[in-house]
Amino acid sequence: MDTCIEKIRAIGADLLAKGTVEKVIGFADGSIPMATRPIALTSDKEVDKLVFNSVCGLNLANYVSKNSLSSKEGKIAVVAKGCDARNLVTHIVENQISREQIYIIGVPCTGMVDKRKIAALFDDEITGFEEHGDTLTITSASKTETVKKADVLRHNCRVCTHSNPPVYDVMAGDPVEEQTLDHPYEDVDQIAAMDLDARWAYFENLTKNCIRCYACRNACPLCYCPTCFVDESSPQWVGKGQNEIDVTTFHFLRAFHCAGRCTDCGACVEACPMGINVRDFTRKLNKDALELFGWEAGLVLDKRPPLDAYSPNDPNDFIK
């Protein structure tokens, strides 16, 4: 995957030099090892700042929406993994941006790593992170660990079946082989197998450490409402404190607002400082969207998400 970066930089430089785009949004190194940050470049001289590796877990589609773009802005290029591209498609379908405004530099994705899993291998702070093919070398003051990338992939990447951007203007590498899964929603089924009380306890326990920082919401490209329901004070839809029912209400509604739109990109989980797998909520919705509507978000430009459209064939046996 390191090989893609030369291609990404070359494409970015070319687009900026020719003036095809005004800006290139990509990943740059963060201030600590094993971290990257989004960056917007306006000059072809800066493309060396771009990186692409296995710690680019944020979703860059989050940085292009009506709210973040001024109407005067020209075309913007975005470096997009499979999931980022699917969220860009969702933006286009939901009229947040137009297809013409955006130039998708598609990256065939081999998955992002679970930083918490890696950090758990160490007692002290990680001071170095290197990647060669599918081998990762991580160092701290006390030791060096070598791990296979496949062993530390994020859960959403392990179950990802759209690693190649479904829509793009240019690809920065040859497409990777997509996996097919026998049990794509094993995690959801495991929760469903519990009885009602155990399920309630599971979700209460899941969110018990939530500090309501809303990083999960902010990292999500789907959450572009100018004022989120949790921030609204008139009317106030949900209490703002740590009461567990308010916390659950926030999570339930945040997830539901992503129903039929979530690409399982994992940016929400990546952003959570408390290590909460908020995907447990959205995964159930994704499974239902697939089973009830045959729908996976962000794959095509000419269909609206199922809860956004009416069809006489919509399942309606829940209405009594």
Next chain:
Amino acid sequence: MMGNLLEHMGIDRDRIHFSWISSAEATKFVDVVREISEKVRALGPNKKFVKDYTK
């Protein structure tokens, strides 16, 4: 999908009800409300997703 997610989170399906009732369907409204009340009464008081204001 909303009902399914609530159920997935541990809420009893019999407490969740979706109906389509026109403003002209007064009798249907009454029937539906009666049916829901009976189902929910049979389940007893709900303990989940209820905010305890005394805390």
